[in-house]
Amino acid sequence: MHELPITESILEIALRHAQAADAQRIRNIYLVIGQLSTVVDESVQFYWGLVAEGTIAEDARLQFRRIPAEMECLECHQRYPPSEDNMGCPSCGSEVVRVVAGDEFYVEAIDVDSNAVSEEIDPAGAEA
Amino acid sequence: MSERIPVAEKILSANDRLAQENRARLDAHGVFSLNLMASPGAGKTSLIEHTIRGLTEQMRLGVIDGDIATSIDADRASAAGALAVQINTGGECHLDAVMLQGALNEIDLKQIDLLIVENVGNLICPASFQLGVHKSVLIASVPEGDDKPYKYPGMYRGVDALVINKIDLLPYVPFDMEYFKRGVEILNPDLVTFPLSCRTEEGLAEWMDWVTEMTESHRRGAASTDAAAPQEDSECESKAS
Numbered sequence: 001m002h003e004l005p006i007t008e009s010i011l012e013i014a015l016r017h018a019q020a021a022d023a024q025r026i027r028n029i030y031l032v033i034g035q036l037s038t039v040v041d042e043s044v045q046f047y048w049g050l051v052a053e054g055t056i057a058e059d060a061r062l063q064f065r066r067i068p069a070e071m072e073c074l075e076c077h078q079r080y081p082p083s084e085d086n087m088g089c090p091s092c093g094s095e096v097v098r099v100v101a102g103d104e105f106y107v108e109a110i111d112v113d114s115n116a117v118s119e120e121i122d123p124a125g126a127e128a
Numbered sequence: 129m130s131e132r133i134p135v136a137e138k139i140l141s142a143n144d145r146l147a148q149e150n151r152a153r154l155d156a157h158g159v160f161s162l163n164l165m166a167s168p169g170a171g172k173t174s175l176i177e178h179t180i181r182g183l184t185e186q187m188r189l190g191v192i193d194g195d196i197a198t199s200i201d202a203d204r205a206s207a208a209g210a211l212a213v214q215i216n217t218g219g220e221c222h223l224d225a226v227m228l229q230g231a232l233n234e235i236d237l238k239q240i241d242l243l244i245v246e247n248v249g250n251l252i253c254p255a256s257f258q259l260g261v262h263k264s265v266l267i268a269s270v271p272e273g274d275d276k277p278y279k280y281p282g283m284y285r286g287v288d289a290l291v292i293n294k295i296d297l298l299p300y301v302p303f304d305m306e307y308f309k310r311g312v313e314i315l316n317p318d319l320v321t322f323p324l325s326c327r328t329e330e331g332l333a334e335w336m337d338w339v340t341e342m343t344e345s346h347r348r349g350a351a352s353t354d355a356a357a358p359q360e361d362s363e364c365e366s367k368a369s
Contacts, residue, residue: 002222002253006139013137021133031139036282038252085278087314095314099285105256107135114131 007047013107014057023112026057034104035069069102143257146225150260157237160346163259166267168249171293173201174326176244180208182336190240192231194223194248222253225260242343251280263288270294274304277311284315296325
């Protein structure tokens with residue numbers, strides 16, 4: 001339910017890094033989102049159309065990489081995916097465990113068109 | 129030509145930066161703060177009312193109430209004797225650092241020792257947004273069911289203390305305390321837990337003691353770090369001495 005502020009935040013990060021690189025267009029935005037982060041891809045995609053409009057990121061594609069949740073047993077060091085109603089270790093039954101993956105929630109990279117090839121925005125300078 | 133730029137930046141980094149500013153502001157005034165989170169109806173406002181009434185002799189309390197609409201909760205906190213500010217989130221399902229910053233502008237931090245922030249009733253979204261408060265507290269309640277740690281791991285993992293409210297209903301509803309606590313223990317080992325009932329007041333004293341101890345140790349810590357610095361907050365200082 002909080003995908004709007006999240007989408008705005010993704011846009012802000014992407015624009016800031018694109019501007020720092022003097023880019024003309026953002027083509028792809030690579031997002032890494034762990035299973036334990038409560039974010040719905042489709043919803044972010046929906047808001048993207050609204051918040052990115054009129055910016056250099058408006059045509060950018062959002063590329064989601066989902067990381068499954070993974071636990072590690074601190075007794076026998078088995079790694080396993082948590083099941084719905086039992087988060088304990090399936091091998092030794094220990095409940096001394098920790099989450100090792102699934103919390104991720106960041107912008108990994110962006111693909112941009114750099115200054116030299118921007119035929120739409122600066123056709124006169126294309127040969128430069 | 130296309131080029132890939134590495135970013136590696138947390139999506140909520142802007143919120144997190146603002147949360148740090150909120151924390152610095154609270155620390156500058158020696159105010160200890162709690163973020164209370166729970167599902168709707170778990171008893172956040174009732175616990176706040178009891179906390180205000182129980183601690184009002186020892187410290188000055190402020191309450192910031194987040195709600196989708198209405199000022200019912202802030203009115204209750206105000207009636208119980210606290211300085212209260214309402215944030216209407218206009219439909220947002222959680223408080224974030226920006227909203228808290230706005231509310232901090234409306235409360236005189238020199239006038240309080242403890243700030244309680246009542247988040248929007250929701251077990252999902254509030255866990256994702258740091259506010260900058262010192263401790264996060266989750267209020268579970270017996271009628272919600274014993275499976276909540278398993279269904280909302282993000283919330284249970286992120287908190288510093290757990291209140292289990294409405295324990296007076298344990299004889300009447302199916303709630304397996306062992307199963308509940310096992311889930312909590314896996315997600316958040318050694319989490320400090322307060323089983324209590326706001327209705328019968330059983331267990332409330334332990335909760336009050338914890339809040340008092342946390343507030344006082346924060347004030348002592350703030351006083352010792354501020355000792356060398358120019359003191360703008362003379363009122364807090366004189367009260368502490």
